[in-house]
Amino acid sequence: MDKDRNLSLEFAKKMLTEATNNNSPNDQITALKRIVTLEPENYLQNFQKFDSINDNIQTERNRHKSQFAMVRYDVEQKNTDNQRLKNQTFQQNIGLGALALALIGGAFYYKKEKNVSNKKKNSK
Incomplete structure (x- = not known):
């Protein structure tokens, strides 16, 4: 049993060395x-390393989540602004169309009234 424990500890230390060399916090x-479980005599030292690395990983994950949330919020904000601008443009186009129709109608009405007025003048 002690031999298996020592062998397991040796492999765990090699794994830690390789993980450190490969910069793999997980x-x-x-x-x-x-x-920590195999070497109780250095429990505190190993646990402090573990805790430090774990805190760094959590901090990094939270930073990524926060960054993702900000990006998602920005996209939603841009979509809302885009939709508002589309609605505003549509309303402006309707207003311009109504104005154009009113001007064309006014021009025809003016021409008609002018013709009627000229006919009255000529008939007198």
């Missing part, structure tokens, strides 16, 4: 969990 945590 693997470092896995290795440190094993080392």
Whole structure:
């Protein structure tokens, strides 16, 4: 049993070394969990390493979540602004169309009244 424990500890330490060399915090945590249980005499030192790495990972994950939330909020805000601008443009186009029809109608009415007025003048 002691031989298996020593062998497991040796492999866990090798795993920690490789994880550190590869800059893999998740693997470092896995290795440190094993080392903490297999090597009680250095429990505090190993647990502090474990806790520090785990805190760094959590901080990084929270930062990524926050960044993702900000991006999603920005996209939603831009979509809302875009929809508002589309509605505003549509309303302006309707207003311009109504104005154009009123001007064309006014021009025809003016021409008609002018013709009627000229006919009255000519008939007198």
